[in-house]
Amino acid sequence: MVAAEAVLGLAQSGFLGGPQGIGWRLEAVERFAFAPRVVELVFERGVLAPEVLMRFVSYIFVHGSLGHAAFGIVILLAMGKFAGEVLDGLGLTVVVGMSTVTGALVFGVAVQQNVPLYGSYPAAYGLIGAYTALVFVALGRAGERQLAAFRLIGVLVAIQLVFAALFGADLSWIADLAGFATGFVLTPLLAPGGWAALMRRIRAR
Template identity: 45%
Template sequence: MQDPQRPSPLNPVPPFVIALFLVIIGVEAMFSLGARGMIGGPEAIGWRAGAREDYGFNGDILTWMLQNNVWPTEHLRRFVTYAFVHGSFTHALFAGVLLLAMGKFVSEVFRHWAVLVLFLVSTVGGALVFGLVVQDRPWLIGAFPGVYGLIGGFTYIMWLRLGQLGSNQARAFTLIGVLMGLQLVFGLIFGANATWVADVSGFVVGFLASFVLSPGGFAKLRARIRHD
């Protein structure tokens, strides 16, 4: 018989990561079923497009807020809500699966609240850089900037471990390199827009934020600042 006191070799996925996944898939299920006329009636066909305009992020909105120094809640919420609107079922599924995987990996080292903060700051940071940098201003939707932020946290963990082992720390960036390479290939085959800027920005924000959000990270950073 299995010893009930022995800890499981597999750490469970944090509940909030599962909750985020269920929200993403639930919203996408509503859009997909509505588009097929299975729920919501005839107007349900336009639910996805309406959600993109009501909850998606667009650089033109950011420019308007900066120029007028007006920050309405209905537009500020877009920095987060865009992550829960996707362009297709496949788009949502890939984002959700990566969210579960990266959330589990990072939560094995980071506190659970820190993983959630990492996802949120990467989501906001990715949108902010996207809005400031991209010129053609396509709509930004999907959870990938936040997921790439979790990849940034995973990269930080690997970067530290490789440093402790005396190995080449550049190897920690292999995963993000592979993902960006795949994104480039898909973009060349199927066409792409500049939303990749938000993904890369989310990764950078996640990696940098990990210096503070990792266990003892803020204390180490404060000690280093005082030392310098």
């Protein structure tokens, strides 16, 4: 993500690609972004071409601006550090990957307009979901109020609502929340002993 933004930022500033470099960001969005049309192609028409399937993942590497990229990458790093204190590398990879794919899929199904989805936020929200799940479990074990675990996502949703009121609604929040839900559900299973604990609960019932 950093490498992609460095190239696109330099091109947009005129340091790479000459006059054509200014349009590289728009070209990257057109080539790598996800859109509801992809869901139609894959699930209704059976198109399984690599250049179509890759859009379920490639969209998180393209951003609309330097600020858009910087904020998303910072969240990924910060939340990845917190979640990585419990999850191993494979667990983190699964959370990020599944949040990315699920965010795109839910966006594609829920949104009627063929608007593009791009940016690392569904993956970042997946890690926020992982962090929330870990805090939720820890509060439960300590006998404390578990709803406190949702403070961070509550603040972020409130910020999104403010921005929507000021600058117009951005439908990418659908993918963000889908990514959050994915990270929240998967993390207890991926944490050490998580699957065994789930099986014990199932057998007990």
